[in-house]
Amino acid sequence: MSNIFLKRLTxxxxxxxxNPPAGISxxxxxxxxxxxxxxxxxxxxxxxxxxxxxxxxTFGNKYPLESPEVVFIGKPPVHPHIYSNGHICLSILYDQxxxxxxxxxxxxxILSMLSSCALKExxxxxxxxxxxxxxxPKNTTWAFHDDTV
Amino acid sequence: xxxxxKADERPSDTEILAYEKTLRAEFLAAPLVGASTxxxxxxxxxxxxxxxxxxxxxxxxxxxxxxxxxxxxxCFYRALCFALCEALLNFQGTEWAKRVRERxxxxxxxxxxxGYDPIITDDFxxxxxxxxxxxxxxxxxxxxxxxxxISDTIVCYLRLVTAAELKLNRDLYEAFILDSHPTIEDFIxxxxxxxGIESDQIHIVAMSxxxxxxxxxxxxxxxxxxxxxxxxxxxxxxxxxxxxxxPVLNLLYRPGHYDIVYL
Numbered sequence: 504m505s506n507i508f509l510k511r512l513t514x515x516x517x518x519x520x521x522n523p524p525a526g527i528s529x530x531x532x533x534x535x536x537x538x539x540x541x542x543x544x545x546x547x548x549x550x551x552x553x554x555x556x557x558x559x560x561t562f563g564n565k566y567p568l569e570s571p572e573v574v575f576i577g578k579p580p581v582h583p584h585i586y587s588n589g590h591i592c593l594s595i596l597y598d599q600x601x602x603x604x605x606x607x608x609x610x611x612x613i614l615s616m617l618s619s620c621a622l623k624e625x626x627x628x629x630x631x632x633x634x635x636x637x638x639x640p641k642n643t644t645w646a647f648h649d650d651t652v
Numbered sequence: 653x654x655x656x657x658k659a660d661e662r663p664s665d666t667e668i669l670a671y672e673k674t675l676r677a678e679f680l681a682a683p684l685v686g687a688s689t690x691x692x693x694x695x696x697x698x699x700x701x702x703x704x705x706x707x708x709x710x711x712x713x714x715x716x717x718x719x720x721x722x723x724x725x726x727c728f729y730r731a732l733c734f735a736l737c738e739a740l741l742n743f744q745g746t747e748w749a750k751r752v753r754e755r756x757x758x759x760x761x762x763x764x765x766x767g768y769d770p771i772i773t774d775d776f777x778x779x780x781x782x783x784x785x786x787x788x789x790x791x792x793x794x795x796x797x798x799x800x801x802i803s804d805t806i807v808c809y810l811r812l813v814t815a816a817e818l819k820l821n822r823d824l825y826e827a828f829i830l831d832s833h834p835t836i837e838d839f840i841x842x843x844x845x846x847x848g849i850e851s852d853q854i855h856i857v858a859m860s861x862x863x864x865x866x867x868x869x870x871x872x873x874x875x876x877x878x879x880x881x882x883x884x885x886x887x888x889x890x891x892x893x894x895x896x897x898x899p900v901l902n903l904l905y906r907p908g909h910y911d912i913v914y915l
Contacts, residue, residue, distance in 0.1 A: 507775050568804050601845035602808045603768055
């Protein structure tokens with residue numbers, strides 16, 4: 504395993520515990536830092552106000568050069584870009600991952616995706632996607648067509 | 653399933669995907685940075701009589717050696733950085749080497765000005781910082797670039813330097829991207845920061861400007877002319893007493909790919 508992996512995740516974990524961004528808290532991180540569970544509290548004044556959700560981050564040994572796998576566990580939010588199996592259609596998690604992004608930046612992106620949503624509905628292709636999708640959303644070929652929701 | 657196809661029929665999407673997958677696997681099995689060789693293998697990639705074949709022949713008349721870089725979408729940054737580090741070793745002790753090192757070290761400040769968090773980006777700088785050290789050797793350099801973790805971290809860092817250069821001097825670059833992307837930021841998040849995304853002229857110009865180095869690209873395109881060269885010189889050149897004596901980093905371009913050549 505590359506040393507940047509541990510160095511980077513150690514820094515990120517310390518930083519997020521010391522200065523957690525609003526609505527984001529680390530619930531658990533494995534001793535080897537491969538898997539984290541992060542709690543998201545939806546912002547007040549949004550259609551998800553009062554709800555909270557759990558994200559699971561899984562880091563491969565090429566993190567941060569490669570994106571982490573990020574899925575909702577438990578009950579995912581009902582949102583046009585979030586499938587009922589927890590997979591999230593968000594370009595920065597796949598094709599547009601940048602090694603300069605962090606766990607905190609990813610969480611903020613997902614929170615803002617929730618905040619800007621006006622109607623709780625599942626993605627139109629939810630049923631067929633969930634049937635054919637593999638365990639990891641990173642194996643899906645995503646098409647990103649709508650940045651407005 | 654065995655369906656006979658007419659000669660002019662387009663292959664199915666599945667067939668194209670399968671073919672791309674085979675090609676990609678082949679590309680990814682090649683070394684990140686190959687050994688310095690002659691032009692025989694490159695020449696053999698093209699049929700005799702083909703325009704590319706003709707241009708490689710022209711190139712082999714002018715160049716002394718060729719170094720293949722893995723075709724993984726990161727080739728421009730990898731080729732440029734290897735050529736740069738190698739030139740630093742060959743021009744050890746010169747004013748040029750000193751100034752280039754300063755520029756590379758200063759790039760960390762440029763990243764901060766562009767809004768990157770040094771806590772994150774300094775990790776990406778480390779391997780490059782080691783590779784430009786005066787105590788480095790060509791053996792160490794080759795070894796470092798062959799380790800994908802080190803080699804890719806350097807590529808990643810240069811991508812961020814390119815992004816920072818584009819952001820900080822957006823007036824220079826915007827005109828070239830606005831027909832395909834709404835903002836420089838959008839261009840950066842699609843075409844610069846992600847690993848494995850190929851580079852274009854604008855990336856080369858940005859790298860040349862950021863590092864202060866002259867990049868000469870042998871242009872192996874399909875046009876029916878003789879082999880031509882694109883000389884990309886920095887807008888803010890290094891402050892040198894004798895600018896004429898500085899080395900040029902020579903790359904070979906063919907559609908979708910960059911390698912190193914030695915002229």
